Amino acid sequence: MKLKQTLLACAALVSSVQFAAAQNFNQTIVFGDSTEDAGWFANFKTGNTAFDNAIQAALAAGGNAHFTGPGPNYTQILAGKFGTTANEVNGPGGGTNFAIGGAFDNGTFDAFFGPGHQNLSTLGTPGNLGLPGTAEQIGNYLASVGGKANPNALYLIASGGNDIFASLALAAEKPAVFTPATINGILLSEAGALATAVAKLQAAGARVIVVGNEYPIAPAATAPGQNALGQLLGPATWNDLAAAGVKFIPADTEALIAAVQANPLAFGITAPLNSPACVLSPALAAATGLVTGYGALCAPTTTPSNTFGTLVSANALQTHLYMDFVHLTQAGEIITSDYIFSLLSAPSQISFLAETAIQTTLSMIYGIQQQIDLSQRKPAGWNVWMNGDLGYLQINNSIAGLPNDPGVPISGSLGVDYHWANGWLVGAAVTEGYVTPTFSLGGGFTQNNAALSLYTAYRDRQWWGNLIGSVGFFNDTTNRQVPIGITVQPNNGTTYGTDFSLAGEVGYDIHSGFITHGPVAGFILQSAWIAGFTESGSFTSLAFGDQTRNSEVSVLGYQANFDWGMWHPFAQVVWDHEFNSLNRVVTASLTTIAAPSYSMPAVVPGRDWATASVGTQVTINRSWSALASFTAQVGEQNVTNYGGLIGLNYAFGQAPPPSPIVYKN
Numbered sequence: 001m002k003l004k005q006t007l008l009a010c011a012a013l014v015s016s017v018q019f020a021a022a023q024n025f026n027q028t029i030v031f032g033d034s035t036e037d038a039g040w041f042a043n044f045k046t047g048n049t050a051f052d053n054a055i056q057a058a059l060a061a062g063g064n065a066h067f068t069g070p071g072p073n074y075t076q077i078l079a080g081k082f083g084t085t086a087n088e089v090n091g092p093g094g095g096t097n098f099a100i101g102g103a104f105d106n107g108t109f110d111a112f113f114g115p116g117h118q119n120l121s122t123l124g125t126p127g128n129l130g131l132p133g134t135a136e137q138i139g140n141y142l143a144s145v146g147g148k149a150n151p152n153a154l155y156l157i158a159s160g161g162n163d164i165f166a167s168l169a170l171a172a173e174k175p176a177v178f179t180p181a182t183i184n185g186i187l188l189s190e191a192g193a194l195a196t197a198v199a200k201l202q203a204a205g206a207r208v209i210v211v212g213n214e215y216p217i218a219p220a221a222t223a224p225g226q227n228a229l230g231q232l233l234g235p236a237t238w239n240d241l242a243a244a245g246v247k248f249i250p251a252d253t254e255a256l257i258a259a260v261q262a263n264p265l266a267f268g269i270t271a272p273l274n275s276p277a278c279v280l281s282p283a284l285a286a287a288t289g290l291v292t293g294y295g296a297l298c299a300p301t302t303t304p305s306n307t308f309g310t311l312v313s314a315n316a317l318q319t320h321l322y323m324d325f326v327h328l329t330q331a332g333e334i335i336t337s338d339y340i341f342s343l344l345s346a347p348s349q350i351s352f353l354a355e356t357a358i359q360t361t362l363s364m365i366y367g368i369q370q371q372i373d374l375s376q377r378k379p380a381g382w383n384v385w386m387n388g389d390l391g392y393l394q395i396n397n398s399i400a401g402l403p404n405d406p407g408v409p410i411s412g413s414l415g416v417d418y419h420w421a422n423g424w425l426v427g428a429a430v431t432e433g434y435v436t437p438t439f440s441l442g443g444g445f446t447q448n449n450a451a452l453s454l455y456t457a458y459r460d461r462q463w464w465g466n467l468i469g470s471v472g473f474f475n476d477t478t479n480r481q482v483p484i485g486i487t488v489q490p491n492n493g494t495t496y497g498t499d500f501s502l503a504g505e506v507g508y509d510i511h512s513g514f515i516t517h518g519p520v521a522g523f524i525l526q527s528a529w530i531a532g533f534t535e536s537g538s539f540t541s542l543a544f545g546d547q548t549r550n551s552e553v554s555v556l557g558y559q560a561n562f563d564w565g566m567w568h569p570f571a572q573v574v575w576d577h578e579f580n581s582l583n584r585v586v587t588a589s590l591t592t593i594a595a596p597s598y599s600m601p602a603v604v605p606g607r608d609w610a611t612a613s614v615g616t617q618v619t620i621n622r623s624w625s626a627l628a629s630f631t632a633q634v635g636e637q638n639v640t641n642y643g644g645l646i647g648l649n650y651a652f653g654q655a656p657p658p659s660p661i662v663y664k665n
Contacts, residue, residue, distance in 0.1 A: 024400045025208070027096055027153035028079035028086040031137045034067035034101030034293055034327060035158050036075050039088040041065050041101065041296060050287035054297040058308035061299035067101050069278055069295035069323045070311075071330040075099075075156050077337035082154065082401040096153075098137040101293060104166065105159050105237075106135040106193035134159035135197035142204055149204040156340075157198065158212040158253075160237065161326070163190045164229040187233050195240035202246050208600075209248040210340055211241065213593075215257035217326045230254065235594070242596040249343055249600075252539075255592035256339045256484075257332070259539045260321060267485045268331060270319045277320035277329045278309045295323035335485040342441075342482040342540050344600065345402045347586035349439055351602030352405045353476050354549035355395050356435060356447055357499045357528040358605075359641050360409050361472055363391055364431050364451060365503045365524060366613065366631050367413055367645050372425065372457045372466050374617050374627055377568070378651045380421040385650070387413040387627075391643025393435065398604040398638060405444065407437030409643065417455070425457040431472075442481030442488055449474045451499070465506040472499035476530065482540040489538035497530035507559065517560035520574060526551040534591065545587035547602070552579040555611075568617035576633075578607045609636030615645070625649040 030036050042065035045052050055065050066073050072080075075097060079086040087095030132140060134157065142149065149155075167187060170178040198209065213234025231254070238250050260267050271277070278298040280290070283306050288297070298309035300317075311317065317330035328336065367387045375383040394406040410433055417427025431451040438444035451472035458465055474497040482489045505522035528549045535541035557574025585599040615629025627649065632642035 025082040025084060025152060025154045027150050028075065028082065028084045028156065029141065029150070029153045030075045030086050030097040030099050030156045031134050031141070032099040032156070032158040033103045033134065033160075033162050034099075034296075035161065036073060036097065036099035036156065037067050037088070037101040037296075038073060038076060038086060038095065038097040038099065039065040040090060040099070043088065043090045043092075048288065050284070051290070051297075054284060054288060054308050057305075058297050058299045061301060061305075061308055063297070063299040063308065065296050067293050067295045067323070067327045068333050069298045069317060069327070069329060070300040071317060071333070074328075074333040074336040074340070077334060078156070078340055079154070081337075081341055082399075084154070086156070098132075098141055099134075099158075100131050100137070101296060102162055103131060103137070103159065104133040104163050105190035106133045106197075135194050138197040138201050142200065147204055149201055149206040151205045151207050153206065153208075154344075155201065155206050155209040157209065159194060160187075160190070160214055160230070160233045163187055164214065164233060167229060183229075184232065187229065188236050191233055191236040192240050194237060195244050195246065198241055198248070199244040199246050207247075208344075209246070210251050210343070211237065211248050212251040212253045212340075213238070215253040217322070238595055247598065248596070249598045250590060250593075250595040251340050251343060252590050252592045252595065253336060253339070255539045256336065257321075257328075260332070260335060260485075264321060266487055267335065268318060269321045271316070271321075273321055274325065275312070275320060276322055276324045277311060277316035278323045279312055280309045281306045284309070292324045292326045295327050298323065331485060338482070338484045339540065342484070343542075343588075343598075345397075345441065346480065346542050347544070347588045347600035348397050348399065348402055348603055349405070349441075349480060350478070350544050350588075351547060351584075351586045352395055352437060353445065353447065353474075353478075353495070353497070353530045354528045354547050355603050355605060355639075356393065356405075356407070356437060357449070357472070357474055357497060357530070358526055358549055358551055359393055359395070359639065360411065360433060360435060360447075360449060361451070361470065361499050361501050361526060361528070362524065362633075362641070363389055363409065363631070363643055364411060364413065364433075364453070364470070365468055365501065366611075367647070368415065368429055368453055368455060368468055369466060369503075369505065370613075370615070370627060370629055370645070371413075371415060371429075371647055371649060372417075372427070372455060373570075374625055374647070374649045375417050375419055375427070376423075376425055376457060376459045376464075377617070378419060378625070378649075380419050381651055383417050383419065383427075383649055383651050385415045385417075385647060387411075387415075387645055387647040389413075389433070389643055389645045391641065393437070394640040395437075395603055395605070396638040398601055403440040405437035405439055407435045407444070409433060409435040411449075415453075423459050425459075427455050429453045429455070439480060442483060443479040443490075445476055445478040445480075447474055447476050449499075461511075462509050463506075464509065465504065467504045468502070470499070470501045470503075472501070473497075474499065474530070478533075478535070480535065482538070484540065489540045491535040491537045491541045493533045493535040493544075495531045495533035497528065499526060499528040501526040505555065514563045515560060516563075517558070520555070520557050520559050520572065522555035522574075524551070524553040524555065524576075526553075536591075539592050541591045543589040543591055545589075545597070547584070547586050549584065549602070550580045553577065554579065557611075566619045568619070570613075570615055570617070570629075572613045574611050576609050576611055578605070582607065603638060605639045606635070606637035609639075610634040623651050625651075
């Protein structure tokens with residue numbers, strides 16, 4: 001907004017109040033296969049009596065029909081971080097988890113398998129059930145909501161593993177027909193069909209969609225080659241999504257689990273990777289025909305049973321990575337949840353860099369304005385001044401459940417100005433400061449800043465005004481620590497930025513004895529820019545694009561000051577209103593694999609707040625004056641900013657000042 005428009009808008013603030021709407025997740029909606037299944041088969045009869053009975057027996061013994069075994073899976077753990085749930089859609093009362101063990105991307109393989117093909121037991125389900133594939137699950141969800149997806153939901157999608165297992169089963173059964181080229185073609189067709197379904201989901205209103213790739217399974221896996229096919233299918237799905245215009249968050253679960261496999265002890269995994277946490281008795285294994293997927297039959301007990309699966313040890317869910325060579329244990333599910341949470345939270349954490357630059361520049365401007373008033377109290381001549389500012393700044397995340405960043409800004413300013421007898425003043429100031437906010441997840445960043453400001457001001461008996469232009473330079477060092485299971489993964493980066501600002505005030509003084517009071521109006525324009533950078537340190541490191549935070553704030557309020565001997569107390573309360581759009585995003589990219597970038601909302605500060613300042617000027621002698629004040633931004637959404645300032649002002653080359661002027665009506 002142009003300067004003239006900003007000043008004119010001050011008179012219309014009452015009619016222009018808007019509140020920034022932060023997107024909070026009010027649902028977690030899941031589509032996929034057994035890696036996300038939250039208990040579909042607890043409420044579905046397959047027709048395989050042994051399997052169905054084992055599910056019910058395990059439920060009675062404390063199991064939950066999850067293929068990842070007893071305990072919540074990663075979708076439920078992640079949903080809980082945002083105050084939502086991700087329970088099976090066919091459960092009592094319904095849920096939002098549509099995932100089904102054994103689901104294909106799009107069901108293409110159903111045509112290749114008829115009833116009785118027990119090689120499908122490698123999928124973890126007893127034969128071909130004809131249940132909805134992931135694409136069909138998405139269609140079922142959209143049908144259930146009238147074609148309008150919840151825009152404030154978090155959508156989680158993991159699929160493709162069963163397509164890979166079926167490919168290998170087909171190749172083993174009919175190698176002459178299902179050649180590697182044929183299999184690859186089928187998998188790419190599946191990826192395209194899933195991408196088409198996700199594109200429809202986005203078109204229906206979904207905004208935050210996480211899509212994982214395949215993760216490596218245990219070394220003793222039963223179907224050789226599945227990891228290689230996973231490296232084909234996962235990227236192919238992402239590429240098809242990007243080609244379809246889908247904005248999604250790629251989760252590199254392949255790199256995640258590979259990192260755990262490379263150093264399992266760091267994650268508390270003490271059992272061999274090819275050692276399953278759950279076992280079936282020989283009789284139950286033969287009756288159900290299951291080779292994998294028997295975490296769904298597992299109860300949280302070590303007592304052997306012929307009716308359900310049991311744990312190999314009391315702490316197996318924490319010391320083993322896999323339930324059955326394919327599906328993760330509770331330890332693995334927590335690791336996966338933490339990783340996806342880090343992808344969701346990282347962009348907003350990095351958005352704090354630009355927002356912190358905006359907030360600390362505001363504090364600098366307040367200090368210069370107070371020194372301008374102090375210099376204008378003196379006779380014509382030169383003034384040299386300095387300020388020391390200590391504050392508290394906390395910026396809260398816009399999405400409930402994501403981390404915040406409190407910090408303590410410290411800065412110092414040194415200025416010089418010249419005051420003419422006709423009321424005009426010009427000056428310059430340099431400011432240096434730093435702040436070290438901490439991320440509530442761990443780590444934080446250090447922001448060092450230096451700024452050059454030029455200012456001018458005018459005052460007569462009743463009218464006054466000032467104008468400050470500043471350019472600031474920032475250096476940022478980030479240390480974003482990401483909890484993954486029992487580990488903390490370091491992510492370090494450095495970047496730089498600038499802040500250009502222009503601030504002005506005008507006011508009218510009403511003199512009533514020793515009290516001077518009157519209205520004040522103004523504006524503060526800022527543009528903070530932070531350069532893109534790439535973190536290093538772990539598989540959770542990301543690359544971030546440039547970000548810009550523009551601000552156009554109007555100021556309208558009232559102030560008063562008093563002349564009481566050598567003391568000159570003052571107070572000011574103004575209403576600030578932000579006119580600029582607050583719907584900016586920060587873009588991030590994976591560093592572990594080539595994948596499309598993704599964007600998440602930046603922190604959303606308040607659009608309206610009050611700024612209150614109280615303090616006093618002190619005339620020490622004819623040359624020296626002092627300043628002490630406290631300033632706080634009150635009632636701003638997601639921002640707490642307050643601080644104290646101490647300043648000195650020295651006048652030289654001037655005649656001794658007269659006694660304090662007392663204006664009279």
